[in-house]
Amino acid sequence: MNIKRLTYRLLRRVFSNRRLIFFLMGRRQHNSADQGERTSFTYIENISDLTLIGVQHDEIYRTVVEELKGGAHTLLFLDRGRIVNFSCLLFGGGYVGEIRRRIVLDKGSVYIYNCFTAEEYRGRGLYGSALRCLQTRFNNRPLYICCLNDNYASLKVIEKSGFERVAEAKYLSVLFFESLTVDGDLELIR
């Protein structure tokens, strides 16, 4: 982990005040996403698959490796051997760092998290395409995603892609004091 991320995490330990919105794309809501888009993305389930496609070993690559080691699947968009967009997926729930809780979902549900586009590739529709690609791939399963209430770019894409708000979590922590309120239908555990 690099110094910037470590410092950020330490500061978040001291003080954190966040609102996180959870979205669901239910089975019946899935639209007929463009099948053609799937070919542009590479779906990776483990590190050996990543090694096979021979991508550039930069910071984004290392983040993807960390996620794969943690048991996530990833959807990647490559440009000349470089990962320029990725999304991570877990099945049946996962840890939500922003509120320091695990979200518990049905076994068949897919939880999409840690989506990222390299800065110089932003605004070209990669995130939206990745979400549509995942909707197509998992069109018979409930898809969950969450986003901080002030992440306007992410909120816009999530809502434009047809996800619907199902819950909101308000989280406050100051040193050892912690409070969490959840409005909506969501099971969270420590």
Ligand SMILES: CC(C)(COP(=O)(O)OP(=O)(O)OC[C@H]1O[C@@H](n2cnc3c(N)ncnc32)[C@H](O)[C@@H]1OP(=O)(O)O)[C@@H](O)C(=O)NCCC(=O)NCCS
């Ligand atoms: C959020 C993120 C993944 C978006 O990636 P992207 O590939 O640029 O997304 P897209 O190009 O598909 O769409 C971006 C949309 O947000 C809009 N947008 C960008 N900045 C915005 C802002 N400050 N306010 C409102 N909308 C904004 C763009 O106009 C675009 O909408 P449009 O297609 O209708 O024009 C990228 O900004 C990122 O990696 N951010 C850091 C990590 C992060 O926040 N991840 C999301 C966690 S839930």
